[in-house]
Amino acid sequence: MIEVQDIHKSFGDTHVLKGISTTFEQGKTNLVIGQSGSGKTVFLKCLLGLFTPEKGNICYSGNNYADLTSDEQRDLRQDMGMVFQGSALFDSMTVEENVRFPLEMFTKKERAEMQERVDVVLQRVNLVDAHKKYPSEISGGMKKRVAIARAIVMNPTYLFCDEPNSGLDPKTAILIDNLIQEITQEFNITTVINTHDMNSVMEIGEKIIFLKNGYKEWEGTKNEIFKTDNEAVTNFVYSSELFKKVRQMYIEERN
Amino acid sequence: MKYIAAVGKYFIMIWEVFKKPTKWTMMRSLIFKEIDELIYGSMGIIIFISFFIGGVVTIQTALNLTSPFLPKSLIGFATRQSVILEFAPTFTSIIMVGKVGSYITSSIGTMRVTEQIDALEVMGINSLNYLVFPKIIAMLFFPFAVAIAMYIGVLGGWIAAVFGGYAPSGEFIKGLQIDFNAFHVTYAFIKTLVFAFVIATIPSYFGYYMRGGALEVGKAATTSFVWTSVVIIILNYVLTQLLLG
Numbered sequence: 001m002i003e004v005q006d007i008h009k010s011f012g013d014t015h016v017l018k019g020i021s022t023t024f025e026q027g028k029t030n031l032v033i034g035q036s037g038s039g040k041t042v043f044l045k046c047l048l049g050l051f052t053p054e055k056g057n058i059c060y061s062g063n064n065y066a067d068l069t070s071d072e073q074r075d076l077r078q079d080m081g082m083v084f085q086g087s088a089l090f091d092s093m094t095v096e097e098n099v100r101f102p103l104e105m106f107t108k109k110e111r112a113e114m115q116e117r118v119d120v121v122l123q124r125v126n127l128v129d130a131h132k133k134y135p136s137e138i139s140g141g142m143k144k145r146v147a148i149a150r151a152i153v154m155n156p157t158y159l160f161c162d163e164p165n166s167g168l169d170p171k172t173a174i175l176i177d178n179l180i181q182e183i184t185q186e187f188n189i190t191t192v193i194n195t196h197d198m199n200s201v202m203e204i205g206e207k208i209i210f211l212k213n214g215y216k217e218w219e220g221t222k223n224e225i226f227k228t229d230n231e232a233v234t235n236f237v238y239s240s241e242l243f244k245k246v247r248q249m250y251i252e253e254r255n
Numbered sequence: 256m257k258y259i260a261a262v263g264k265y266f267i268m269i270w271e272v273f274k275k276p277t278k279w280t281m282m283r284s285l286i287f288k289e290i291d292e293l294i295y296g297s298m299g300i301i302i303f304i305s306f307f308i309g310g311v312v313t314i315q316t317a318l319n320l321t322s323p324f325l326p327k328s329l330i331g332f333a334t335r336q337s338v339i340l341e342f343a344p345t346f347t348s349i350i351m352v353g354k355v356g357s358y359i360t361s362s363i364g365t366m367r368v369t370e371q372i373d374a375l376e377v378m379g380i381n382s383l384n385y386l387v388f389p390k391i392i393a394m395l396f397f398p399f400a401v402a403i404a405m406y407i408g409v410l411g412g413w414i415a416a417v418f419g420g421y422a423p424s425g426e427f428i429k430g431l432q433i434d435f436n437a438f439h440v441t442y443a444f445i446k447t448l449v450f451a452f453v454i455a456t457i458p459s460y461f462g463y464y465m466r467g468g469a470l471e472v473g474k475a476a477t478t479s480f481v482w483t484s485v486v487i488i489i490l491n492y493v494l495t496q497l498l499l500g
Contacts, residue, residue: 071275088370089371
């Protein structure tokens with residue numbers, strides 16, 4: 001579980017995060033949504049410890065990140081997996097080397113044991129014949145799956161995803177969303193996903209927080225988001241014709 | 256003020272490079288990879304340039320020694336002094352700034368832009384140690400490259416002198432041996448070691464702390480080349496004054 005208590009983050013005169021508090025529960029896919037520039041990525045980077053908030057606390061399973069020593073913070077980070085927006089695979093390494101990298105870095109496992117684990121996670125993300133390929137030789141969807149495999153290879157307690165299906169076709173995007181949700185439930189991980197893709201919200205949003213101009217504007221589940229009267233949320237969620245129709249149908253059904 | 260802050264940030268970076276080392280088995284393979292990339296991969300250009308620079312120094316010296324009272328051995332002497340004291344250590348270093356420095360800035364800068372450095376940090380890895388430390392160690396082998404550059408430069412001079420008809424082989428070799436001071440070689444290696452550290456770290460600084468996209472990677476590589484060259488030229492003066500002055 002991750003508890004976020006009143007965090008503030010500024011860059012120069014720009015106040016990006018303005019007192020955000022929330023809780024991300026274990027075994028659930030928690031979604032952070034909002035328009036571009038609403039502070040989602042900064043928020044996620046604060047959760048990852050890449051940015052230090054000026055004010056507020058972030059507690060991982062009850063431990064306040066700011067109170068940990070730098071060594072303890074690094075140890076905690078080894079318990080986190082991250083899927084970056086652009087996948088952030090190491091260009092100079094093959095798919096299996098990318099996935100094996102955290103194991104080589106942090107475990108004392110034998111080579112064969114590592115390879116076994118790499119095979120298991122690559123199979124889990126449905127990549128069985130790309131072991132020897134370089135990131136430049138695989139598609140965007142495959143890169144995301146490799147990134148997910150690398151993120152879960154160490155059995156993390158926390159999984160963070162920054163717009164995991166951006167740049168993917170709708171079918172692949174749904175596959176990636178479902179994969180993340182399955183992994184979250186299977187390994188009982190606390191997963192936080194940054195997205196502005198409403199399909200993801202509808203597919204896997206067990207808990208959703210909506211950011212606007214650095215504030216937490218709304219918080220709820222994917223069922224509640226249909227019912228909310230919050231204008232900012234409805235303007236964001238129902239900005240496309242498709243979702244306007246979905247809402248209309250929902251209201252008609254309710255009446 | 257901006258420059259002072261940058262210098263401070265550079266020294267903080269150096270401090271961070273040596274903190275929280277990466278697992279040795281991983282580091283060892285990274286060091287070998289960097290030696291291959293930075294040193295072995297540069298040998299071709301170093302040999303090529305040294306050979307022709309040695310030849311040009313010889314020809315220019317010969318063409319300026321027009322008096323019949325001056326012995327031809329002076330051509331060998333001047334070639335040796337020029338190559339050992341300046342051309343091999345300093346000129347080769349500037350070439351390395353262009354080749355290796357640009358590579359370091361652009362490769363680290365691209366890792367920054369594509370969030371690969373963030374990925375390392377998220378995993379709890381000291382990214383500065385992982386990226387910069389192997390380059391520093393690899394560049395410690397730069398004096399070996401410079402030793403080869405010295406030999407090839409003098410060889411290029413000998414070939415130009417003998418086959419160009421500027422001096423007989425015996426006279427040229429005699430000139431190479433006149434007043435030989437072994438400390439000059441030591442001085443050249445001391446300079447080279449300092450330059451090697453500069454070549455490994457300043458381009459890393461510009462790559463690591465760059466912000467922006469692909470265009471900024473190119474700009475960072477250019478800026479890194481300019482500043483690394485400036486620092487090497489200044490250090491060359493300071494070290495010469497300290498060691499030979």
